[in-house]
Amino acid sequence: MLKVDYEACTGCKVCEKVCPFAAIVVVPETKKAKVLDTCTLCGTCVNACKFEALSIERRAISEEELAKFSGVFVWGEWEKKEDDNKIKKVVLELLGKGRELAEKLGETLSVILPGYNVEHLIPELFHHGADKVYLCEHELLEQYTTDGYATTISSVIATEKPSIVLYGATPNGRDLAPRIAARLALGLTADCTGLDINESRQLLQTRPAFGGNIMASILSPYTRPQMSSVRPNVFSKPNPDSSRTGDIVRVKVNLSRIVIRTKIIEEIVSKDDSINIEEAKILVSAGKGIGDKENLKLIEELAQELSGTVSGSRALVDLGWIPHPQQVGQSGKTVAPTLYLALGISGAIQHLVGMSGSDTIISINNDPEAAIFKVSDFGIVGNMFDIVPEFIKQLKEYKLKKQDK
Numbered sequence: 001m002l003k004v005d006y007e008a009c010t011g012c013k014v015c016e017k018v019c020p021f022a023a024i025v026v027v028p029e030t031k032k033a034k035v036l037d038t039c040t041l042c043g044t045c046v047n048a049c050k051f052e053a054l055s056i057e058r059r060a061i062s063e064e065e066l067a068k069f070s071g072v073f074v075w076g077e078w079e080k081k082e083d084d085n086k087i088k089k090v091v092l093e094l095l096g097k098g099r100e101l102a103e104k105l106g107e108t109l110s111v112i113l114p115g116y117n118v119e120h121l122i123p124e125l126f127h128h129g130a131d132k133v134y135l136c137e138h139e140l141l142e143q144y145t146t147d148g149y150a151t152t153i154s155s156v157i158a159t160e161k162p163s164i165v166l167y168g169a170t171p172n173g174r175d176l177a178p179r180i181a182a183r184l185a186l187g188l189t190a191d192c193t194g195l196d197i198n199e200s201r202q203l204l205q206t207r208p209a210f211g212g213n214i215m216a217s218i219l220s221p222y223t224r225p226q227m228s229s230v231r232p233n234v235f236s237k238p239n240p241d242s243s244r245t246g247d248i249v250r251v252k253v254n255l256s257r258i259v260i261r262t263k264i265i266e267e268i269v270s271k272d273d274s275i276n277i278e279e280a281k282i283l284v285s286a287g288k289g290i291g292d293k294e295n296l297k298l299i300e301e302l303a304q305e306l307s308g309t310v311s312g313s314r315a316l317v318d319l320g321w322i323p324h325p326q327q328v329g330q331s332g333k334t335v336a337p338t339l340y341l342a343l344g345i346s347g348a349i350q351h352l353v354g355m356s357g358s359d360t361i362i363s364i365n366n367d368p369e370a371a372i373f374k375v376s377d378f379g380i381v382g383n384m385f386d387i388v389p390e391f392i393k394q395l396k397e398y399k400l401k402k403q404d405k
């Protein structure tokens with residue numbers, strides 16, 4: 001329940017202004033806040049009250065109450081691309097997995113879509129498996145802000161009571177999901193690599209633990225919804241079905257500028273972030289086996305010949321030879337290119353979890369026992385400094401021959 005500390009309450013009415021459900025009023029006679037029965041415990045007013053006069057006391061809920069939560073929800077994150085808004089690929093990947101979970105539970109699959117002028121994005125969500133879209137349009141949601149998005153999504157969760165909510169573990173998803181979890185006092189499992197439903201209809205959330213050496217299965221038995229974040233490229237995108245449609249629920253967003261504590265003045269893409277290995281089709285990935293930073297030139301030359309992108313193991317990032325956004329693995333990015341070339345990479349588990357979903361993996365390593373060969377489609381045992389220059393030479397010759405024809 002939402003509690004008011006009458007000693008601390010000054011009657012300033014901020015809670016009244018920010019509550020999306022008109023569930024708190026300041027009584028004129030007492031000049032103190034009073035909570036009404038319509039309170040959904042969304043937490044918006046608690047964060048807005050500058051006098052710390054509000055707090056939420058949550059109790060563990062019974063099995064009967066847990067059973068009332070139903071539906072798999074996905075946060076419909078979008079991004080501005082070439083002057084238009086586009087649904088992020090990870091959302092479509094989550095819809096594929098979400099459909100599977102919803103069918104196992106016999107529940108519906110919905111998307112919460114906060115934004116402004118984003119209605120045109122809805123058909124793509126239906127085509128990829130959504131049954132319902134909660135459209136939350138408001139001009140204050142035109143750009144992502146932690147407070148605006150957390151308030152809006154928390155309100156939908158509080159009223160709709162889904163059993164599962166999934167978020168893409170993108171930079172904004174990593175910011176948003178823990179904020180909602182804290183606000184609603186829910187569990188959250190970050191960076192899941194597997195999601196399933198167990199015999200008790202609970203969400204089985206799998207993720208690497210203890211430095212990636214074991215895979216842990218995590219349950220949230222006492223709270224609902226169960227919430228997980230998943231990185232891009234972990235699940236595959238379902239094939240779209242353009243004949244699918246669904247229901248649109250237009251949510252009345254009651255958002256006040258007071259709850260948004262940040263203002264976006266300018267967006268600057270960092271030079272390091274301009275290389276997006278998550279979306280690359282061909283990755284030429286280097287490990288400590290390259291021996292010297294100078295040898296990266298060879299890797300770059302091969303990447304150029306293949307029209308690919310350079311990535312690498314954490315060892316190279318730790319040495320400062322490549323920037324962190326180009327790191328593949330557990331503490332870097334999860335990638336799924338059509339071709340992944342692993343050059344001088346041993347194949348530690350923390351690296352493998354980030355790249356084993358690639359379509360074709362080719363590895364070069366001078367150690368025949370290297371673990372990377374276990375996940376490779378083609379493995380070459382040998383010195384990469386003999387093989388890579390020869391490979392580049394043959395690629396150049398092949399291209400010349402093609403030009404001459």
Ligand SMILES: Cc1cc2nc3c(=O)[nH]c(=O)nc-3n(C[C@H](O)[C@H](O)[C@H](O)COP(=O)(O)OP(=O)(O)OC[C@H]3O[C@@H](n4cnc5c(N)ncnc54)[C@H](O)[C@@H]3O)c2cc1C
Nearest residue numbers: 287288289313314329330331332344346350351365366384
């Ligand atoms: C919590 C945690 C998170 C981590 N996250 C990540 C992560 O996100 N990504 C990641 O990559 N690692 C990660 N690591 C580190 C990981 O455990 C390994 O240490 C790292 O992946 C090793 O990098 P490497 O394969 O480049 O180097 P090494 O293990 O040193 O392997 C170099 C390889 O090159 C081969 N080699 C040497 N010379 C040649 C040559 N001339 N020709 C061909 N082959 C040659 C060697 O045989 C060897 O197999 C993490 C570790 C921890 C504890």
Ligand code: SF4
Nearest residue numbers: 009010012013015049
């Ligand atoms: S915002 Fe806080 S101090 Fe102001 S009226 Fe509400 S509870 Fe009282």
Ligand code: SF4
Nearest residue numbers: 019039040042043045
């Ligand atoms: S917790 Fe949410 S619903 Fe309840 S009074 Fe505060 S803002 Fe309104």
